[in-house]
Amino acid sequence: xxxxxxxxxxxxxxxxxxxxxxxxxxxxxxxxxxxxxxxxxxxxxxxxxxxxxxxxxxxxxxxxxxxxxxxxxxxxxxxxxxxxxxxxxxxxxxxxxxxxxxxxxxxxxx
Numbered sequence: 453x454x455x456x457x458x459x460x461x462x463x464x465x466x467x468x469x470x471x472x473x474x475x476x477x478x479x480x481x482x483x484x485x486x487x488x489x490x491x492x493x494x495x496x497x498x499x500x501x502x503x504x505x506x507x508x509x510x511x512x513x514x515x516x517x518x519x520x521x522x523x524x525x526x527x528x529x530x531x532x533x534x535x536x537x538x539x540x541x542x543x544x545x546x547x548x549x550x551x552x553x554x555x556x557x558x559x560x561x562x
């Protein structure tokens with residue numbers, strides 16, 4: 453399944469004023485990078501893939517709205533797979549994106 457273009461447009465609108473914003477296709481989705489660091493992506497699974505501070509993984513992953521992203525069966529700290537229903541409203545999507553932006557901004561530019 454390809455990423456949701458409507459979700460990508462919503463993410464683009466939220467991030468449009470961020471300095472250093474670029475887009476990159478990855479893993480069947482569309483990643484939004486800030487100074488070369490991924491903040492958020494429109495996932496090929498239909499929701500969003502969110503890059504967060506690994507120390508906050510347990511706090512933000514509730515197992516329903518957001519789960520640790522799994523790669524090859526291994527849950528990854530610092531990456532969340534956010535269910536599409538958890539980001540239906542613009543307000544909810546902005547809240548999720550803010551976590552990704554904060555973490556991306558905490559990293560040195562690439």
